[in-house]
Amino acid sequence: MKPAEFMDFLHILEKLKCNTRHGWTHTGRRESVAEHTCRLACMALLLEDEFPGLDMARVMRMCLIHDWGEAVTGDIPSFLKT
Numbered sequence: 001m002k003p004a005e006f007m008d009f010l011h012i013l014e015k016l017k018c019n020t021r022h023g024w025t026h027t028g029r030r031e032s033v034a035e036h037t038c039r040l041a042c043m044a045l046l047l048e049d050e051f052p053g054l055d056m057a058r059v060m061r062m063c064l065i066h067d068w069g070e071a072v073t074g075d076i077p078s079f080l081k082t
Contacts, residue, residue: 015071022077033070037063 001009016034025031031039041063048056070076 012071021075
């Protein structure tokens with residue numbers, strides 16, 4: 001990937017900080033997709049000892065990339081995905 005393409009891609013991913021999810025936090029505040037991703041990665045790290053032998057590098061990659069598409073589409077509620 002060329003440096004300009006890399007930077008363009010990072011700018012697209014930056015939208016994850018502004019895109020809010022349709023779910024709510026326990027405090028009643030809507031979280032951004034980036035906040036959701038960070039929380040998911042933290043949960044995976046905290047549960048690492050519960051799943052010995054798990055490839056944590058792969059799990060972390062999955063946590064970090066699972067919602068990248070939402071930088072373009074925004075969050076799509078689950079009831080619209082079915």
